[in-house]
Amino acid sequence: MKRYSTFAVVKEALSNHLGWKRAWVAAKPKAKYDIIIIGAGGHGLATAYYLGKNFGVTNIAIIEKGWLGGGNTGRNTTIIRSNYLQNASVAIYEKSRSLYENLSQELNFNVMFSPRGVMMLAQTQHELRSYLRTVHANALQGIETEFITPMRVKELCPIIHIAGPRYPILGALWQPRGGTARHDAVAWGLARACSSMGMDVIQQCEVNSIKTTNAKVVGVNTTKGAIDCNKLGIVAAGHSSLLAEMAGFRLPIESVALQALVTEPIKPCMDVVVMANTVHGYMSQSDKGEMVIGGGADSFVNYSQRGSFHHIEETVRALIETFPMLSRLKMLRQWGGIVDMTGDRSPILSNTPVGGIYINCGWGTGGFKAIPGSGWGFAELMATGHSSLCNAFSLNRFREGRFVDESVAAGVAH
Numbered sequence: 001m002k003r004y005s006t007f008a009v010v011k012e013a014l015s016n017h018l019g020w021k022r023a024w025v026a027a028k029p030k031a032k033y034d035i036i037i038i039g040a041g042g043h044g045l046a047t048a049y050y051l052g053k054n055f056g057v058t059n060i061a062i063i064e065k066g067w068l069g070g071g072n073t074g075r076n077t078t079i080i081r082s083n084y085l086q087n088a089s090v091a092i093y094e095k096s097r098s099l100y101e102n103l104s105q106e107l108n109f110n111v112m113f114s115p116r117g118v119m120m121l122a123q124t125q126h127e128l129r130s131y132l133r134t135v136h137a138n139a140l141q142g143i144e145t146e147f148i149t150p151m152r153v154k155e156l157c158p159i160i161h162i163a164g165p166r167y168p169i170l171g172a173l174w175q176p177r178g179g180t181a182r183h184d185a186v187a188w189g190l191a192r193a194c195s196s197m198g199m200d201v202i203q204q205c206e207v208n209s210i211k212t213t214n215a216k217v218v219g220v221n222t223t224k225g226a227i228d229c230n231k232l233g234i235v236a237a238g239h240s241s242l243l244a245e246m247a248g249f250r251l252p253i254e255s256v257a258l259q260a261l262v263t264e265p266i267k268p269c270m271d272v273v274v275m276a277n278t279v280h281g282y283m284s285q286s287d288k289g290e291m292v293i294g295g296g297a298d299s300f301v302n303y304s305q306r307g308s309f310h311h312i313e314e315t316v317r318a319l320i321e322t323f324p325m326l327s328r329l330k331m332l333r334q335w336g337g338i339v340d341m342t343g344d345r346s347p348i349l350s351n352t353p354v355g356g357i358y359i360n361c362g363w364g365t366g367g368f369k370a371i372p373g374s375g376w377g378f379a380e381l382m383a384t385g386h387s388s389l390c391n392a393f394s395l396n397r398f399r400e401g402r403f404v405d406e407s408v409a410a411g412v413a414h
């Protein structure tokens, strides 16, 4: 794969840009692979990438029913942070955040990681106390967070109205090295790296059944024919329970639509990410100038990649209290994705009742930030059968009552 560099750009500029190669090969399926990963979202691609990089396993197919990154990975609001409460969550989210710091250099692909700082507003006494608890927990876990005053909130984000009519701002949980990254670029950069290691990224190929013999996986049937494998990773977010059913087991997740919207682009006015959990909304400004706004999840199970209209109204109404200047902007686009929610709001990274099948799902409304960390841990689990990053997130925890409760840290959940 040709390296991207200033030298390469200059050289190509002098030769009419005829020497660039496609970023990844449009692969056709082979008869058999060591490992098949279902789902070319960020988590599936990161798993394949770290299987190759850390364990030298490259006979891998990543199978995608639509287009690469076309699931939640290309639909999210890109917030990256690691200020969770439980040790197991902090370990995986911080691993991920720290991998994001150098991901562009590592992949030789600009994922536009921008550690501009994430603040989670405290707008009730309850929220204030729970964020203070998180700050103390984070101090013990070695995560750099602090609780900041309303005046500091205003300093960091001048467009905030701190004396709002219903919920004045009482302070915020601030993570200075949290931020955002370009979602498509994360998928594209990982796909390019996988392809350059010789893996097959196969798009427009839907898995419609899973083949097992003696309770062990032997392959999958797809819209491009049967493909055999020794191990199978299901990394399909909102569609995970459908794939689990094909393999003959059930998952404790619900699939619901979560939606977001962007306004028309405006001049730079906000260089931090703000989450307002009480009124329920979160916002950052994209490099193009659009205000990127995240809304709530629908309260009913469905698979349509749209969201309900009332959520747009609720989210915008809530945010206008905190950011009155928003009332003068027009909405440009709105979209939804299908997220996979567990009861404790923590992911599942686990082996399954079927031999050779591993599952990575349950990231719900907050898995973009976890892509490199999850890929790192899940690759280790698939390659060796064990990963300290994944231990706490096994499927058995639901049977054994060992929940990793993140319903506070994941309140708005991004």
Ligand SMILES: Cc1cc2nc3c(=O)[nH]c(=O)nc-3n(C[C@H](O)[C@H](O)[C@H](O)COP(=O)(O)OP(=O)(O)OC[C@H]3O[C@@H](n4cnc5c(N)ncnc54)[C@H](O)[C@@H]3O)c2cc1C
Pocket: 038, 039, 040, 041, 042, 043, 044, 063, 064, 065, 066, 067, 068, 069, 070, 071, 072, 073, 074, 075, 076, 077, 078, 079, 080, 205, 206, 207, 208, 235, 236, 237, 238, 239, 243, 258, 259, 260, 294, 335, 336, 337, 338, 339, 361, 363, 364, 365, 366, 367, 368, 369, 370, 413, 414
């Ligand atoms: C509106 C919205 C806002 C969000 N905001 C944030 C945020 O700010 N920060 C954050 O950290 N997270 C956020 N998230 C959550 C985040 O997007 C997801 O947790 C993450 O992208 C999940 O990645 P994934 O790779 O597991 O899934 P996906 O990207 O959904 O990839 C799964 C892939 O599997 C494919 N697939 C499914 N079934 C099959 C099949 N049968 N055969 C082949 N392929 C199949 C799908 O087509 C899909 O491409 C948000 C989500 C949404 C919807």
